[in-house]
Amino acid sequence: MSPTVLVVEDESKLRDLLRSFLEREHLTVLTAASGADALALASHAEPDLVVLDLGLPDVSGLELVRELRRGSDVLVLILTAMSSEEDRIRGLELGADDYVTKPFSPRELILRVLAMLRRGRGIDESPHQRSFGGHLLEIDDDQHEVRVRGIAVNLSPTEWGLLSELARIPGRVFSRYELVNAVRGYEWEGYERVIDSHVKNLRRKLGEDTSHPLIIETVLGIGYRLMPRRDGS
Ligand code: CA
Numbered sequence: 474m475s476p477t478v479l480v481v482e483d484e485s486k487l488r489d490l491l492r493s494f495l496e497r498e499h500l501t502v503l504t505a506a507s508g509a510d511a512l513a514l515a516s517h518a519e520p521d522l523v524v525l526d527l528g529l530p531d532v533s534g535l536e537l538v539r540e541l542r543r544g545s546d547v548l549v550l551i552l553t554a555m556s557s558e559e560d561r562i563r564g565l566e567l568g569a570d571d572y573v574t575k576p577f578s579p580r581e582l583i584l585r586v587l588a589m590l591r592r593g594r595g596i597d598e599s600p601h602q603r604s605f606g607g608h609l610l611e612i613d614d615d616q617h618e619v620r621v622r623g624i625a626v627n628l629s630p631t632e633w634g635l636l637s638e639l640a641r642i643p644g645r646v647f648s649r650y651e652l653v654n655a656v657r658g659y660e661w662e663g664y665e666r667v668i669d670s671h672v673k674n675l676r677r678k679l680g681e682d683t684s685h686p687l688i689i690e691t692v693l694g695i696g697y698r699l700m701p702r703r704d705g706s
Pocket residue numbers: 482483484526527528529
């Protein structure tokens with residue numbers, strides 16, 4: 474069955490445009506023009522992903538993110554005005570999985586949606602609690618929590634995305650290019666180098682000694698890989 478995407482957008486032109494682009498990718502598309510309709514549809518149709526415009530006429534988009542999150546683990550992609558960085562950050566804090574700023578190209582948004590669905594499926598197929606680096610690192614998908622030596626670590630959505638992608642196939646080397654695609658859903662010029670700084674932050678949070686990493690290994694000239702468990706399982 475094809476994944477279902479709910480588009481919540483009060484501008485009818487944009488709503489129709491998104492519908493046609495998403496349908497072209499063989500996704501099932503539902504649309505809502507208000508927050509009230511969105512909540513009703515989300516609870517009945519249980520979409521896999523919601524594309525949510527934060528600027529809605531009847532309710533605060535941020536409040537809607539909170540409501541959507543309360544009832545389910547549906548993926549949420551928020552659309553925000555370029556100027557409202559506050560809303561974007563607040564939206565991510567409330568549990569949105571990614572954002573796109575207006576104006577955007579439909580193609581960019583579609584690629585982001587497809588990457589999110591891929592990532593979401595990858596997580597579903599794996600056990601909900603996994604350990605790496607000889608049990609140093611635990612990823613708990615149910616709790617959306619990462620623990621190092623049993624202690625929870627706060628990761629940004631990008632860091633979580635990076636780690637999830639590496640954990641998809643422990644021991645396999647992921648190129649920076651692949652990691653950019655996994656995290657952002659499309660190629661972003663110059664972003665491959667940004668991956669290095671995200672990995673650096675991720676390692677710091679995981680308590681890694683950069684000269685002797687136990688969890689994430691740098692593969693020179695290519696990218697990174699997550700250390701397989703040392704007991705070989
Ligand atoms: Ca709007």
